[in-house]
Amino acid sequence: MKAAWMLLPVLLLGGGAANARDIYCDVNGGGSPDRTREWFVVNANARKPQLPGQTKPNTYCSITYSSLGGMYRPIEIVTPPKLGDVKTGHNRLFYRSVKNGEDFVAIRMHRVGRTGGLESSIFSYRIHVTDKPL
Numbered sequence: 001m002k003a004a005w006m007l008l009p010v011l012l013l014g015g016g017a018a019n020a021r022d023i024y025c026d027v028n029g030g031g032s033p034d035r036t037r038e039w040f041v042v043n044a045n046a047r048k049p050q051l052p053g054q055t056k057p058n059t060y061c062s063i064t065y066s067s068l069g070g071m072y073r074p075i076e077i078v079t080p081p082k083l084g085d086v087k088t089g090h091n092r093l094f095y096r097s098v099k100n101g102e103d104f105v106a107i108r109m110h111r112v113g114r115t116g117g118l119e120s121s122i123f124s125y126r127i128h129v130t131d132k133p134l
Contacts, residue, residue, distance in 0.1 A: 021050050022042075022047075022048070022050065022133035022134075023042075023133055023134040024041070024042040024047055024057075024058070024061065024133060024134070025039075025040070025041055025042070025061030025062075025134075026039075026040045026134050027039050027040075027063060027125075028040075033109075033121035033122060033123045036124045036125065036126050037123070037124070037125050037126070038125075038126055038128065039061070039063075039095070039125040039126065039127045039128070040127075040128050040130070040134055041061045041084075041095060041096070041097065041127055041128070041129050041130075042129075042130060042131070042132070042133055042134065043097060043098060043099070043100055043129055043130065043131045044059040044060075044096045044097060044098050045098050045131075046130075046131040046132065046133075047059065059096045060087075060094040060095065060096045061094070061095050061096065062092045062093060062094045062095075063092065063093045063125075064091060064092050065091045065092070065093070065109055065123075066091065067109075067111035067112065068114065069111060069112030069113055069114065069116070070111065070112050071091055071109070071110060071111050071112075072110050072111065072112055072118060073110035074088060074089075074110075075088040075091065075092075075093060075107050075108070075109055075110075076088075076107060076108040076110075077105070077106075077107055078106040078107055078108050078122060079104060079105060079106035079124070080105065081095065081097075081103040081104060081105045081127065082103060082104075083097045083099045083101055083102075083103040083127075083129060084096055084097030084098075084099070084103055084127070084129065085097070086105055088107070093105075093107055095127065097127075097129045099129065100129050100130060100131050101129055102126065102127070102128060102129075103126075103127040103129060104124070104125070104126055104127065105124070105125050105127060106122055106123065106124040106125070107122070107123050107124075108120055108121070108122050108123075109121050109122075109123060
């Protein structure tokens with residue numbers, strides 16, 4: 001038991017490096033597709049490598065979508081952004097921008113509902129692009 005108490009401070013202090021990493025993407029809101037969510041993204045040019053051995057930083061932020069019944073079609077981009085670049089793949093939405101400012105994107109997700117019926121929902125995001133980590 002005494003060894004466990006001695007190990008605890010080492011574990012708490014050792015996690016400081018992971019906590020010191022900058023945050024480049026954050027989405028506020030979830031659940032129903034009926035409202036516009038806020039998505040905070042750091043400019044792709046303002047990022048730095050965060051993993052040991054990494055030479056380039058990740059430039060895209062992504063949101064992953066899931067459904068109990070699965071998806072029956074790929075995600076569609078309904079309203080493309082004006083400032084940045086967007087792409088979809090493997091039930092994910094990817095966004096990046098090299099310009100600061102406000103942007104907007106809307107997508108349509110096609111999924112199989114709980115009863116086996118086909119459903120479609122539109123998700124919209126107000127994107128805030130900044131040049132400082134969140």
